[in-house]
Amino acid sequence: MERLDAFMARANAAYYATHDPFADFTTAPEISQVFGELLGAWAAVAWQAMGSPARVLLVEAGPGRGTLMADALRLASRVAPGFAAAIDLRLVETSPRLASLLAERLPRASLHADLAEVPPGPMILLANEFLDALPIRQFVRRGGAWRERHVEAGAFHEMGEAALGWPGEEGAVRERGEAAEAFAAAVAARVASQGGIALFLDYGPAESGEGDSLQALRDGRPAPPLEDAGEADLTAHVDFAAIAAVARAAGAAVHGPVPQGMFLARLGLHQRAGALARTRPPAEAAAILRAARRLAEPDGMGRLFKALAVAHPALPVPEGFA
DSSP: OEEHHHHHHHHHHHHHHHSOGGGTOOOHHHHOHHHHHHHHHHHHHHHHHTTOOSSEEEEEESOTTSHHHHHHHHHHHHHOHHHHHHEEEEEEOOOHHHHHHHHHHOTTOEEESSGGGSOSSOEEEEEESOGGGSOOEEEEEETTEEEEEEEETTEEEEEEEEOOOOOOOTTOEEEEOHHHHHHHHHHHHHHHHHOEEEEEEEESOSSOOOSOOOEEEETTEEEOTTSSTTSSEEEOOOOHHHHHHHHHHTTOEEEEEEEHHHHHHHHTHHHHHHHHHTTSOHHHHHHHHHHHHHHHSTTTTTTTEEEEEEEOTTSOOOTTOO
């Protein structure tokens, strides 16, 4: 028997080591090249706000196949050559299989298994759908006390009592993403002390809430999350309120969260998609516009997904958050 966070960490490590995750789900950079281009432009503006340092660490956590970063770098090279020349590219990826793919696609990048391996210096960090895959703990309210969920033989078992101090009705479920909070705190401490900014894009409520958000995708379809560990991608909603709290406690300024649709629209999603569509044949143009709507509309990814920035306190409000 093991705690849920240990089970989730073990299952996802096995999954990413042996599976192509993009056969099971599609992330925003794979939906539209405009997503990565907009983040490349956002990073260039952030670099200027930082005083245009001669060297800046451009870091992506959980870069997948490198699609986002390839699109961001292509845009930066075209419209912000000074920023492109200053970039010291770093990718944080724990999967050896994905790291091998990234080394081929982005040979200029240095690969790291952990943020702690990234050298010091002013940093711009991008993390799209990264925090949601980090392990969570779950607690259930029973008899006036919180009991922690453990996993054994594909089923939950409620163990012990946890002195959490949370309110809750009988049967309520609460989650705690300690790994996500620890990562956010480490990022916040770095940008607060060394300069820079981080952008997190992920899904979850803007405020902390009760509920079981653990889910699994296998072969592109929902699957029981406790069955066949390592055969499905396990994720959970990001607690943005908790992420913001630990980032502020580490000395950083926090902006957002704001809905992804609003954030991307402020960056020029629809204008860029429209301009790109005008250069393509009708069927391809229609697909480009559909992809943009999927990223931004409330019934697509526009409302559930959020954007949150963590920055050095001296930096101005970043683009997309004003």
